[in-house]
Amino acid sequence: MVRSAKTKRSSNSSRQIRDPEATQQQILDAAEEEFSKHGLSGARIEAIATRAGVTTAMIHYYFENKEGLYKTVLQRPATECHDVLHELNLENLPPEEALKTLIRAAIAYEAAHPRRGMLWFQEANQNQGKYFKLGNWQETFAYIIKVLERGIAEETFRQLDPFVTCIQIIGICTFYFNAHENIKHITPDVDRLSPEMIEKYTQAAVNLILAGVRA
Template sequence: MKRVTKSLRQVRDAELTQQQILDAAELEFARHGLKGARMGAIAKGANVTTATLHYYFENKEGLYKAVLQRPIDEVQAMVSQLNLDHLAPEDALVQIIRLAIAHEATNPYRQMLWFQEASQNQGLYFKQSNVQSLHEPLIKVLERGMSTGCFRPIDPYLTLTHILSVCLFYFTVHENWKHLTPEIDRLSPEMIEKHTEAAIAFILAAVKKIGM
């Protein structure tokens, strides 16, 4: 029994260490991209040695790939809990919008992570991640909305881009806009909810069939 307990503790400790590394790496990669990030800075942020980084993720590239994949896996797990197929297209779209904004609000640096990937690597590692499966539920909702006459005829993939822009650009420009209105905390729960409701109204107005 003692051996089992020790084994379970070791597993939990290893999982915690990996999460600490991924958290520190995400911030470092968001700030500097793959090329500018330093493993020493990541190790310091995670309160581990650089040897520990290499033990869990082999090298900087491996760690970078894990950092890019993590938000995709997290959102996929949350989307799977929504049971979108059992909701009306409009309600399903609202749930996706709420999830996207809420997830980004708790991880406000992830948009800079994707920006760095596009800028430095032209999407080289982005295309290796399983991001397409992340977009499929939204595409499916949009197509179902059109087939049932709830949504007007739209290009699903272009509309997906527009929806993500409305939901997530808010966080991309936060570090700039906070200087324009320093009295407003745009990451406060109240402002996030205001942004969410405005995004829902804006997007539904854009996709709903006139007269619906």
């Protein structure tokens, strides 16, 4: 079976292949999942190594120690979220359109990275956001807040606290995914992560939020 060295390297078959970038990427992916589940303190280097198909020595070679790996893992979604919002060019859309676009993008991002929300909850509750501070989240939040402020100024949106509303929007867009493994036991017959159900949730979120903020 042919396999590009840049793509996935399965755990057992291919050792001793030298591809530093691929190795680091595999470690980061595995670490993101492990840290999401267990946070910094609970994550097991051995588990990350196994999932990535490398040895624990490799992890220490590239990332010094568990904390170094953790910091690197947190950085990726921080910059990604910022870039996603930046590239939406929300400032060129009327407030209602911008808000709709924003909600759709946020939920799509959650659906594409269903584990990442937990990464931040772990960080908040285990480390009091000590490493969260290192990201450029203030700027990322500002994209959302500006849309709301613009809507208030134009009187499309009612008088509301932009920051508080921003938090509420993020809560709506993320809870569905972060709590999914519990929620699925409430309605076991429905696969709420299917594309159809996610689209349904997205539409419902747009409806609730837009009706909720309109003047």
